[in-house]
Amino acid sequence: MKKISILIPCFNEVENVGPISTAVEDVLKKDLSSYDYEIVFIDNASTDGTRDKIEELCRNNSKIKAIFNVTNFGQFNSPFHGICSLDGDCVIPVCADFQDPVELIPVFVHEWEKGHRIVSGVKSKSRENGIIYFLRTIYYKLIKGMSQVHMIEHFTGFGLYDKTFVALLRKLDDPVPFIRGIVAEYGAGFNLKLVEYEQPRRRAGKTHNNFYTLYDAAMLSITSYTKVGLRVATIFGFICSILSLLVAFIYLVLKLTNWYGFDAGQAPLIVGLFFFMSIELFFIGLMGEYILNINTRVIHRPIVVEERRIGFDTDTDIEKEADAKR
The missing domain is CATH 1.10.287 (Helix Hairpins)
Known part of the structure; x- marks a missing residue:
């Protein structure tokens, strides 16, 4: 039986981690019942009670696991590390805020079964702020024109990655990983498939993107993939x-x-x-x-330094960790 690994990066998403895990599991049980699965949260040192909620989810469901980082390693390093840490036949990263539609998971898997080892979700429309979406469009066209690599417009990393591509990510040993650029650079060799979707609004909470994070993403792509x-x-x-x-x-x-x-x-x-x-x-x-x-x-510092893991075979479960603290 093939195994699907769902990765959910999060930072201060206490209102969303419960609903997103339920929504993902419902889709997997309903449309992909012939597959084994795991749902793994990788938390970037949340401070709003997100970790407590994740621990509760792990305690009540053996299919849910967690990786806790010692600090916030940013919007690129943490998901990249999570993808490389999982051992499923394919890995699907999904944002905790519901802006990555969980309904696309079966679509990605069906395309994967057709032989596409990378299936990337591309935003054709978005319900986010119109000005922000317009600025993103300009950025994507600008970087696409400047880059030696054929960059994918409105691709944020949401998609499916076959275990063979995940193995490549591990070999890259890149201290500044930019998954969007890596997929664009190597995607053709893995029979890349693009799937368009309309990005919904955030379900709850506040976005963690600001001018600095957007600027950081832009500079990372420019300095990594353009001259x-x-x-x-x-x-x-x-x-x-x-x-x-x-x-x-x-x-x-x-x-x-x-x-x-x-x-x-x-x-x-x-x-x-x-x-x-x-x-x-x-x-x-x-x-x-x-x-x-x-x-x-x-x-060349580590991409991520983990504080602990929950639910993995090689790690101590929550109850034993709690006993050790006492």
């Missing part, structure tokens, strides 16, 4: 140098031919100075993002 930023800096710097020399020559000619009548004033000098300084700072910042990416890879 355009540095190339633009080089080309733009060369063009500006030529223009500066040309303007300087024109000013020299005008001054020599009309020594007393030509007075450029300070305004062009000040405007030009601030313009070129702002451009220089922008590209220094961009270079800093590339250097930060390199630094993270060189340090």
